[in-house]
Amino acid sequence: MRLVASDLDGTIVGPDNRISDRTVNAFRKCADAGIRIVFVTGRPPRWLGPVRGQLGHTGTVICSNGAILYDLEAAQVTWSKPLALEGMFQAAGIIRSLYPAVRFAAETVEGFHLEPGFLQDAGADLLGAVAPAPLTESLGPGSRVVKFLAKVEDVHPDDFLRRVKPEVAHLVSTTHSAPSVPLLEMSAPGLDKAVTLADYAESLKIDAADVVAFGDMPNDLGMLGWAGRGYAMASGHPAVRSAVSRQAPPFAEDGVAQVLEDLLRGREF
Numbered sequence: 001m002r003l004v005a006s007d008l009d010g011t012i013v014g015p016d017n018r019i020s021d022r023t024v025n026a027f028r029k030c031a032d033a034g035i036r037i038v039f040v041t042g043r044p045p046r047w048l049g050p051v052r053g054q055l056g057h058t059g060t061v062i063c064s065n066g067a068i069l070y071d072l073e074a075a076q077v078t079w080s081k082p083l084a085l086e087g088m089f090q091a092a093g094i095i096r097s098l099y100p101a102v103r104f105a106a107e108t109v110e111g112f113h114l115e116p117g118f119l120q121d122a123g124a125d126l127l128g129a130v131a132p133a134p135l136t137e138s139l140g141p142g143s144r145v146v147k148f149l150a151k152v153e154d155v156h157p158d159d160f161l162r163r164v165k166p167e168v169a170h171l172v173s174t175t176h177s178a179p180s181v182p183l184l185e186m187s188a189p190g191l192d193k194a195v196t197l198a199d200y201a202e203s204l205k206i207d208a209a210d211v212v213a214f215g216d217m218p219n220d221l222g223m224l225g226w227a228g229r230g231y232a233m234a235s236g237h238p239a240v241r242s243a244v245s246r247q248a249p250p251f252a253e254d255g256v257a258q259v260l261e262d263l264l265r266g267r268e269f
Contacts, residue, residue, distance in 0.1 A: 001030075001035055001210065001212050001229075001263050001264075002035060002036060002204075002206045002210040002211070003035065003036045003037070003038065003201055003204065003206045003210060003211045003212070004027070004030055004035055004036070004037050004038075004211075004212050004213075004214075004260065005037075005038050005039075005040050005062075005197055005211055005212070005213040005214075005223065005227065006037075006038075006039055006040065006213070006214045006215075006256060007039075007040060007041060007193075007214060007215040007216060007217070007220050007223075008039055008041040008043060008050070008051070009041070009042070009043070009177070010179070010216040010217060010233065010235070010236065010251060011214050011215055011216050011220075011233055011236075011251065011256060012214070012251075012256050013050050014251070017049070017050055018050070018054070019050055019054045019055060020254050020257070022254045022257045023254055023256055023257040024054060024055055025257070026254075026256065026257035026260040026261055026264075027055055027057075027260070028055075028056075029260070029261075029264055030260060030264065033264060036059075036204060036206070037057065037059060038059065038060055038061065038062060038197070038200060039051055039057065039061045039062070040061075040062040040066075040193045040196075040197055040213075040215075040220075040223060041061065041062070041063055041065075042063075042064065042065045042147070042177045042185060042219055043063060043064075044063055044064055044068075044107050044112070044146075044147070045061070045063050045068065045070045045077065048061055048063070048070070048072065051072065052072055057072060058072050058073040059071075059072060059073070060072070060078075060200065062193065062196050062197060062200065063146075064107055064146040064147045064187070065147060065175065065177075065185055065187050065191075065192060065193055065219050066081075066187065066191050066192050066193045066194070066195055066196035066197070067080060067081050067082070067146035067147060067187050067188065067191060067196075068080045068109070068146055069196070069200070077109055080109050080144060080146055081146070081187075081188050081191055081196075082108075082109070082143075082144040082145050082146055082188065083145045083146070083148055083172065083186070083187065083188050084188070085139065085141070085143065085145065087171040087172065087189075088106075088145060088148050088171070088172065088186070089135075089136065090171050091148070091168040091171040091172045091186065092104055092135070092148075092150075094164075094167050094168050094171075095150050095164055095167075095168065095184075098163060098164060098167065099150075099152045099155070099160075099164075101152060101153065102150050102151065102152050103115050103116075103117045103118040103150075103151050103152075104118065104135055104148070104149060104150055104151075105118045105135075105148075105149040105151070106135055106139060106143075106145045106147070106148050106149065107145065107146055107147040107148075107149070108139075108143050108144050108145050108146060109144040109146060110143070110144065111130070112130055113130070113133070113135055113138045113139055113143075114130060114132050114149075115132060115133070115134055115135060116132040116133070116134075117132075118132065118149075118151055119132075146187070147185055147186065147187060148172065148185075148186040148187075149183060149184065149185060149186070150164070150183070150184040150186070151181070151182060151183045151184075152182050153182070154182075155182045156182065157176050157178060157179070157180070157181060157182045157183065158176075158239075159182075160176070160182040160184060161174065161175070161176050161184060161218070164184060168186070169189075170189070171189065172186040172187065172188070172189060173186065173187045173188065173189055173190060173191050173192055174186050175192065175218050175219040176217070176218055176219065177217040177218065177219040177220075178217075179217065179237065185219065192219070192222045192223075193215075193219060193220060193222055193223040194222030194223045194225070194226040195222070197211075197213070197223055197226065197227075198226055207228070208226055208227060208228050209228035210228060211226075211227040211228050211229070212227060212228070212229045212230075212231070212259075212260075212263065213226075213227035213229070213230045213231065214230075214231045214233065214248060214255075214256050214259070215230075215231075215232065215233070215236070215240065216232065216233035216235065216236030216237060216240060216251070217236060217237050217240060218237055218239060218240060220232075220236075220240060221239075221240055221243055221244075224240070224243075224244045225243070225244070229246060230244050230246060231244070231246045231247060231248040231255075231256075231259055232244035232246070232247050232248070233247070233248050233250065233251055233255055233256075234247050234248065234249055234250045234255060235250035235251045235252065235255070
């Protein structure tokens with residue numbers, strides 16, 4: 001075990017945005033043992049408070065499902081792979097033909113853009129300075145979109161993904177990470193957490209066989225399959241649990257911490 005790669009939400013971060021003391025201690029013991037740590041999340045850089053504040057991590061975070069490398073210590077994006085706007089808008093047209101009531105949003109390197117209705121009843125505390133507007137108006141030629149979002153109502157998230165993904169596969173990579181919200185997350189074609197994690201590990205001269213990874217949702221599948229030891233959370237999405245041979249105990253039982261503690265003791269989990 002030379003590198004630990006972990007998802008955040010539902011894996012080590014709870015709905016209250018907290019990380020348990022046991023989990024914090026497990027990661028600190030890994031760092032003390034000389035093991036590299038990288039967090040691999042769908043979150044944008046502005047939502048990394050738990051990693052910085054609770055874990056005290058100052059290294060690299062792979063954000064936006066692999067579209068951004070972010071240096072926490074320097075507080076800056078060091079690399080990004082944006083979507084081509086033309087392809088993104090083509091994908092939007094296809095999705096709208098399937099779900100006419102769909103609403104879109106876009107995470108860019110510079111900030112957040114959303115259409116009216118994307119966040120229902122959102123107040124100023126949630127939107128901040130963001131003014132809802134059609135993306136065709138708010139995004140300019142220089143906008144670097146790293147994650148394109150599509151949201152509908154009254155559709156199961158898995159059904160939404162199942163119907164849309166093959167229709168836009170030539171334009172974007174599509175996944176989802178919200179267990180109960182029909183929200184699709186789209187990146188540049190061929191990009192996902194696994195691709196960027198593999199490149200990051202190679203930069204450290206660490207082989208996949210020496211990587212331990214944890215995740216709970218479909219956007220983690222590639223990463224868990226690539227790592228030498230990929231652990232699906234027992235509390236995670238059924239498709240992830242069935243696709244990955246190793247399981248960590250549930251999030252509520254500090255599953256990641258349990259596995260790391262055992263691996264540090266030299267016991268295979």
